Amino acid sequence: MNRSEVFKSIVPVITDELVICNIGLPSQELHMLDDQPTNFYMLGTMGLCSSIGLGLAMAQREKVVAIDGDGSILTNFGTLPTIANNVVDNFVLLIIDNGSYGSTGDQPTYTGKKTSLAKVAQACGCDNVIECKAEETADVLKAALEGDKMTIIVCKCESGNIPVPNITIPPVVIRDRFMTEVEKRNR
Amino acid sequence: MSDDISQRVVGDLIEGGIDFVTTVPCKQLAGVIDELDKSDQIHHVPSNKEDEGMGLCAGAFMGGKTPCIIMQNTALGVTINTLATLIQFYQIPLPMLISFRGELGEPVACQVEMAIHTKPLLQQLGIPTFHFHKREDVEELPEILKYTQMCSKPTAILTDATFWRGVR
Numbered sequence: 001m002n003r004s005e006v007f008k009s010i011v012p013v014i015t016d017e018l019v020i021c022n023i024g025l026p027s028q029e030l031h032m033l034d035d036q037p038t039n040f041y042m043l044g045t046m047g048l049c050s051s052i053g054l055g056l057a058m059a060q061r062e063k064v065v066a067i068d069g070d071g072s073i074l075t076n077f078g079t080l081p082t083i084a085n086n087v088v089d090n091f092v093l094l095i096i097d098n099g100s101y102g103s104t105g106d107q108p109t110y111t112g113k114k115t116s117l118a119k120v121a122q123a124c125g126c127d128n129v130i131e132c133k134a135e136e137t138a139d140v141l142k143a144a145l146e147g148d149k150m151t152i153i154v155c156k157c158e159s160g161n162i163p164v165p166n167i168t169i170p171p172v173v174i175r176d177r178f179m180t181e182v183e184k185r186n187r
Numbered sequence: 188m189s190d191d192i193s194q195r196v197v198g199d200l201i202e203g204g205i206d207f208v209t210t211v212p213c214k215q216l217a218g219v220i221d222e223l224d225k226s227d228q229i230h231h232v233p234s235n236k237e238d239e240g241m242g243l244c245a246g247a248f249m250g251g252k253t254p255c256i257i258m259q260n261t262a263l264g265v266t267i268n269t270l271a272t273l274i275q276f277y278q279i280p281l282p283m284l285i286s287f288r289g290e291l292g293e294p295v296a297c298q299v300e301m302a303i304h305t306k307p308l309l310q311q312l313g314i315p316t317f318h319f320h321k322r323e324d325v326e327e328l329p330e331i332l333k334y335t336q337m338c339s340k341p342t343a344i345l346t347d348a349t350f351w352r353g354v355r
């Protein structure tokens with residue numbers, strides 16, 4: 001299973017949730033499969049998906065799923081101690097760890113070698129860290145959303161990409177329709 | 188560490204509706220950070236890097252908060268991509284209270300190196316920039332906070348050593 005197949009399997013679980021989605025192919029895949037005002041697509045700023053998700057979860061009541069990538073977590077490692085030390089139980093961080101910078105042509109990252117993101121997250125102080133196989137992701141994510149505990153899921157999947165169209169929605173529209181949805185759900 | 192000016196600045200932030208602040212410390216900002224931690228009206232989340240902090244602010248903003256980042260000017264370089272592709276691209280209002288190291292009164296030579304680049308970088312990015320040098324410059328803070336929300340842009344408030352030390 002590659003990232004695109006993982007997305008296909010989790011769409012039914014996240015379709016009604018507030019989602020912050022990583023830059024590049026992850027956002028494009030989610031947009032292609034299930035475009036929703038509840039999806040915030042990152043069009044740039046590699047690395048900040050988990051930070052935006054945590055900030056959003058701290059600011060309001062609704063559950064937030066940040067769907068990040070291994071390469072992006074590696075580039076913003078400082079995020080893990082911040083997450084560990086600012087526990088908000090409405091936050092789920094799903095790291096799709098395909099062991100590569102998928103969006104730029106699957107150049108290998110260090111997580112496909114000796115570095116374990118789950119162990120790093122634990123070492124940073126994160127309490128509920130679950131590493132799972134790609135096939136288990138939908139069930140693990142569903143359980144995490146049903147439980148009321150901040151959870152970090154590291155989904156180990158294969159690298160590989162499929163062709164997907166670009167996102168042409170203007171960024172302010174993405175942001176505005178997302179905020180309208182956040183506001184509505186917090187009323 | 189706290190003093191009148193730090194109390195005044197944090198008081199103005201609260202008055203201006205700021206309720207979420209992320210910081211990476213600077214010696215000049217120690218008093219402000221102390222004051223933040225005393226306030227129960229501001230959610231203070233220390234971040235490990237300034238671009239990470241801006242990500243937290245963007246999320247908090249989308250969750251209905253009014254964020255502010257407090258940082259040193261030496262961090263400007265690491266935030267440029269984030270300012271351009273997140274804060275500006277998605278039109279997120281973000282006041283940046285920045286200690287302007289490397290100006291008159293600076294004891295550390297290395298700080299001058301980034302001070303030289305600070306205003307040119309901000310100008311290049313098209314970021315409205317305000318420089319607090321004299322103590323009374325603080326009077327503009329409430330208006331700057333309003334202005335930031337009005338135009339939905341990042342704004343920079345550069346605060347130098349003379350400002351923090353007061354008029355001598």
Ligand SMILES: Cc1ncc(C[n+]2csc(CCOP(=O)(O)OP(=O)(O)O)c2C)c(N)n1
Nearest residue numbers: 023024046069070071072100101102103104
């Ligand atoms: C600062 C910066 N450096 C590099 C890039 C190019 N880039 C875009 S997406 C990406 C890969 C991200 O990898 P990962 O988070 O693992 O996601 P994947 O595409 O593998 O799902 C890279 C390197 C960028 N957008 N910004």
Ligand SMILES: [Mg+2]
Nearest residue numbers: 069070100102
């Ligand atoms: Mg990857």
